[in-house]
Amino acid sequence: MIDEFPEHVLDVPLAEVEEAVRKAAAAEITPRFRQLADEEILEKNGPHDLVTVADRAAEAHLTASLTALLPGSVVVGEEAVHADPAVYEALKGDAPVWIVDPVDGTRQFVHGDPGFCTLVALALHGDVLASWTFAPALDEFAVAVKGGGALLDGRPLRSGAPAPGAGLEVATSHPDYTTPDQKRALLGLVTEGVRPRPCGSAGLEYLAVARGALDATAFSWEFAWDHAAGLLLVTEAGGTHTTVAGEPFRITGGNALPFTAARDTATAERIRALLGGQ
Known part of the structure; x- marks a missing residue:
């Protein structure tokens, strides 16, 4: 594992993507954590598939900021695909794709549980090149770059292996x-x-x-x-x-x-x- 990531992926400064993710969370997610009104929580496909105003606002925020960082890129976001399933086909296209889950763990978010995060990945031709995982309520930020390793809060991540005989x-x-x-x-x-x-x-x-x-x-x-x-x-x-x-x-x-x-x-x-x- 290298000590530092390459400076750019598809000419995108990685630090600027992290900043965009943090700003979206600070503007649209964190202020609503444990502050949601009942009318700000909706069901999409049943009681276990929820969406909130925070999901939609954060995805809109990220869509604007990420496409500005990489002109010509497109976004495949959970809420956009729910509104128009054809958006998902961009994963098979020629443009770079930002894959966005604005609030992963919406049920946890709704119930005031800190176990939720914002997920962003950058892909091209179906190949994931970089990813950002931010858990704002836990104050943890992980970044990975294909061929460049993975970091959690700036420290190298290693999965290791289970101990022999362990469950x-x-x-x-x-x-x-x-x-x-x-x-x-x-x-x-x-x-x-x-x-x-x-x-x-x-x-x-x-x-x-x-x-x-x-x-x-x-x-x-x-x-x-x-x-x-x-x-x-x-x-x-x-x-x-x-x-x-x-x-x-x-x-x-x-x-x-x-x-x-x-x-x-x-x-x-x-x-x-x-x-x-x-």
């Missing part, structure tokens, strides 16, 4: 977001030596893997805004990811699900086998 803690998809087949696959984790639990903010679960505080994830949905930033963070910290088909996860979609991100290859292969991978 594995695995964060898994919420049951409301799984098909019957995926539920059956996830039941494979209910075995001796594995401790599955429902996930919180996906971005913070990936950060936990990257810092060696969580052994693996097992997720059954593939929206890029939930996974792009964290998968690069895990990879650059020394971890890996694989679908049940034994292929790396693709942010453009069409993945065999569930998939796992893990601290090391041996753990990833064990989880993949338990999920029914061949």
Whole structure:
């Protein structure tokens, strides 16, 4: 791992992206934390899929600031795609794409739990080049650059490997977001030596893997805004990811699900086998 990141990715100063993320959170998210009125919280696709005025305002703020940093770039954000699913197709286009989840862990945010974050990734032709994970209520900021390593608050991140013989803690998809087949696959984790639990903010679960505080994830949905930033963070910290088909996860979609991100290859292969991978 190098000590310092390359100064630019696609001619974008990395420090300016971090500043943009911090400013969006300071302007639109932090002032609303534990201050939301009932009418500022809405359901999108049911009671477990919430959106708030903070999500929408932060995404608009980031869309303006990030595209200004990289002229010709586009944004694929969770709220924009909810309004117009065709926006997601930009991941397959030729323009650089900012992938944005303004408040990852909206349920936690709504309930006053500090376990939420803002996720930003920069991708080109389906390849994630850099990512930013900011947990404002926890005051933690992680950055990763493809081939350049990963940092948390300026310190190198290393995922390491579980101790030999230790049980594995695995964060898994919420049951409301799984098909019957995926539920059956996830039941494979209910075995001796594995401790599955429902996930919180996906971005913070990936950060936990990257810092060696969580052994693996097992997720059954593939929206890029939930996974792009964290998968690069895990990879650059020394971890890996694989679908049940034994292929790396693709942010453009069409993945065999569930998939796992893990601290090391041996753990990833064990989880993949338990999920029914061949």
